[in-house]
Each structure stands twice: as C-alpha cells, then as structure tokens.
Amino acid sequence: MEKKTGRQLMAKEGTDWFKGIAAVMVVLSHYAEWWSWFIPAEGGGEMFRLALTKLGVYGVDIFFLFSGYSMVKSMKRERMYGEFIWKRVKNAYIPYFVVVGMIELLSGGFLSVQDFVNFVTGYDYWYMFVLFLFYIGFIVIYTVIGGKAPRVFIFGIFTYIISNWFYRREMNDFWYISNIAFPLGVIAGEYEKTFIRILDKAGIFITAALAVSMVFVVKWGLGGEADSGGNLPGYRLQFQIGATVVWTLLVLVMAAKCRIKGKAFAFLGKSSLYIYLTHTYIFMKCVNSLELGYAWRFAVSALATVAVSFLCSRLIAAVWDAAFKRKGAGFAENGNGC
Numbered sequence: 001m002e003k004k005t006g007r008q009l010m011a012k013e014g015t016d017w018f019k020g021i022a023a024v025m026v027v028l029s030h031y032a033e034w035w036s037w038f039i040p041a042e043g044g045g046e047m048f049r050l051a052l053t054k055l056g057v058y059g060v061d062i063f064f065l066f067s068g069y070s071m072v073k074s075m076k077r078e079r080m081y082g083e084f085i086w087k088r089v090k091n092a093y094i095p096y097f098v099v100v101g102m103i104e105l106l107s108g109g110f111l112s113v114q115d116f117v118n119f120v121t122g123y124d125y126w127y128m129f130v131l132f133l134f135y136i137g138f139i140v141i142y143t144v145i146g147g148k149a150p151r152v153f154i155f156g157i158f159t160y161i162i163s164n165w166f167y168r169r170e171m172n173d174f175w176y177i178s179n180i181a182f183p184l185g186v187i188a189g190e191y192e193k194t195f196i197r198i199l200d201k202a203g204i205f206i207t208a209a210l211a212v213s214m215v216f217v218v219k220w221g222l223g224g225e226a227d228s229g230g231n232l233p234g235y236r237l238q239f240q241i242g243a244t245v246v247w248t249l250l251v252l253v254m255a256a257k258c259r260i261k262g263k264a265f266a267f268l269g270k271s272s273l274y275i276y277l278t279h280t281y282i283f284m285k286c287v288n289s290l291e292l293g294y295a296w297r298f299a300v301s302a303l304a305t306v307a308v309s310f311l312c313s314r315l316i317a318a319v320w321d322a323a324f325k326r327k328g329a330g331f332a333e334n335g336n337g338c
Contacts, residue, residue: 008073009192010255013266015066018255020265022062023272027279027305029056031298034283038294057240060127060178061248063272067131068185071138076189088135092273095316096128099277107285126175127276133162134182148190152183159183177240181248188252195256203257210250217243274309282308 032052074084100119110116122128137158145151163176188195199206217239268275283301290297 007196009188009195009252010066010069011259014255014258014260015070016266016269017260017262018062018251018265019066019269019272020267021269022059023268023275024265025055025059025062026276027302029053029059030280031283031302035294035298057174057177057244058247060174061181061244062251063127064131064134064178064181065185065188065248065251067134068182068187069189070185071135072186072189075142085139088139090320092128092131092135095273095312096122096125096277098316099274099312100125103278103281107281125277130162130175130179134159137162138186152187152190155186156183173237173240177237177244180241180244184245184248184252195252199253199256203253207250207253207257210246210253213246214243214250217246268306271306271309271313274312275305278308278312279305 029052032049032055036049074087100122104110104115104119110119118124122132138155141154141158142151145154159179159182163179166175279301282305283297287297287301287304290300292300
C-alpha cells in the first residue's frame with residue numbers, strides 16, 4: 001500500500017496497462033465484426049461474436065476516463081497556460097494529423113473540401129472527434145469558470161449537450177454512450193482525495209457491488225439493435241449508459257487499488273493511440289487482400305498494427321526530441337492522447 005501523502009488515484013504506470021487493455025478491446029471489437037464477413041455465425045457463435053463487438057465501447061470508456069482525469073491533474077500542475085494546451089496538441093492532435101494524413105494520402109488523397117474538413121476535425125475517427133470536443137470544452141470551461149463544483153457541473157451540462165446533439169443527429173450509439181466516462185474522470189481528478197478516503201474505508205465492498213452490478217447492466221445494456229438511424233430504444237439507451245457508468249467506476253476502483261505491473265499491456269498502452277489510428281487501414285488495405293486464410297489475416301494484421309504503431313510512436317517522439325531538444329517537462333512527456 002502506498003503512503004497517503006502524495007498518493008494518486010490513478011498512477012501513470014497503471015493507466016498504461018489499462019490503456020493497453022482498452023486498445024485490445026477496441027481492436028477485437030472491430031475484428032469480430034469483420035470476421036462475420038467471412039464466416040457467418042449462428043446461435044451461440046453469433047452471441048459470442050456480438051459480445052466481442054461490444055467490447056469496443058468499454059475500451060473507449062477506459063480511454064475517456066483516464067483522459068478526463070489526466071486533464072484535471074495536468075491543469076493543477078501547469079495551470080491554464082500555453083504549455084497545457086500545447087501538450088494536448090502535441091500528444092493527441094499532431095499524432096492524429098500525421099498518421100491519418102499519411103493514411104489519407106496513401107488512400108488517394110482528399111476528393112473534396114468536405115473530406116479535408118472531416119480530416120482536420122477528426123470526424124471520420126469518431127473517438128478523436130469527440131475527444132477534441134472534450135478538450136475544447138474543458139479548456140473553455142476551466143478558463144471561464146472557477147471552483148470545483150461549478151466547473152464539474154458546467155462540464156456535465158456540456159457533456160449532455162454534445163451527447164444529445166449526436167443522438168438528435170441519429171448517429172450510432174458509440175458517438176454518445178461512452179461520453180459520460182470523460183466527466184467521471186474529471187470528477188475523479190477534482191475530488192481525488194475524497195475518492196481515496198472512500199476506497200480506503202470501503203474499497204472491497206464497492207468493488208463487489210460494482211462487479212455484481214455489471215452482470216445485470218451487461219445483460220440488458222449490451223443487447224438489442226439500434227433503429228435505422230443508429231439510435232437505441234429509450235430503455236436500451238438507459239441500460240447502456242448504466243453499463244458505462246458501472247464499468248467506468250469499476251475500472252476507476254481497480255486502477256486505484258491494484259498496482260499492476262504487467263509489461264505486455266503497458267507496452268501496448270504506450271502506443272494505444274497509434275493502434276487505434278492504424279489498425280483499420282492495416283487490415284482493410286494492407287492485409288485483407290493477401291492470399292492467406294482468414295485467421296492468418298487477422299493474426300498478421302494484429303502483429304503489423306503493433307509493429308507499425310510502435311515505430312510511429314518512436315519516430316514522432318524522435319522528431320520532437322530533435323526539434324525541441326527536450327526543453328521543458330512539457331516536451332519530455334510521452335503522451336497517448338490524454
């Protein structure tokens with residue numbers, strides 16, 4: 001057990017491990033969906049495949065939780081100065097701009113102004129688009145509003161507004177289901193000491209209650225189909241939001257109480273942003289056309305994604321080091337889109 005002085009709710013080494021898990025969940029969810037193109041499943045097999053496709057939502061929950069938390073922690077260290085904003089640009093937007101820009105060029109370039117606008121805003125990579133909105137909303141709210149409670153309250157309203165906007169535009173449920181995880185991360189960062197005291201006193205009971213709750217919210221929250229516009233029936237939507245809340249809190253508790261030192265997932269976590277950005281292109285455009293068995297295509301895609309993501313993260317980090325010569329702590333920190 002760590003000393004209470006200087007304790008963090010979610011330590012950096014632990015968040016890397018969870019981000020690695022999240023990256024695997026997202027990739028598996030897509031692979032499970034694409035697998036059905038080759039081998040249609042029925043009965044229990046189809047239920048298993050459907051369950052795997054839902055993993056991606058839970059993976060995004062993890063990313064948003066840690067992103068919201070790290071925004072608050074970074075702000076408390078650096079305040080709302082240029083370095084804080086620049087770190088968001090450097091750690092998330094620049095990698096996105098470089099990697100996806102290369103993918104777009106390799107895929108034929110931009111065919112219209114709208115294509116370029118979608119690229120600049122991250123619109124076609126929905127996680128990036130929503131993340132950028134959260135960054136902008138956080139910076140504006142925390143610049144204008146003072147005090148923990150008012151900031152958390154206003155940020156919650158902001159989250160509701162953009163989530164409702166996605167829903168009204170009949171976007172798929174993954175555009176808004178996971179959004180609540182980000183403000184939960186913000187709350188965890190703002191009230192970190194309170195969370196730590198509660199977990200020290202009742203961590204075991206809270207973990208057990210959340211674990212049992214997951215059984216029920218998963219059963220009703222992950223089933224069912226969306227309508228033609230991609231929206232879920234009202235009661236399904238409520239259960240999915242409930243599943244996100246319970247799962248996010250469970251991850252928060254596990255990250256706070258479990259000091260995990262597994263190197264494999266931590267390694268993936270450090271390149272998780274690049275894994276998200278590259279895995280679709282690598283499978284669709286680079287591997288799927290090869291004369292390989294279906295299982296081999298996915299295996300080769302997974303290995304190639306890890307290798308390319310690692311190389312991209314190293315190359316971009318090396319460029320920054322050479323350009324800025326590690327001036328200041330802000331330029332020395334290696335980020336994963338948080």
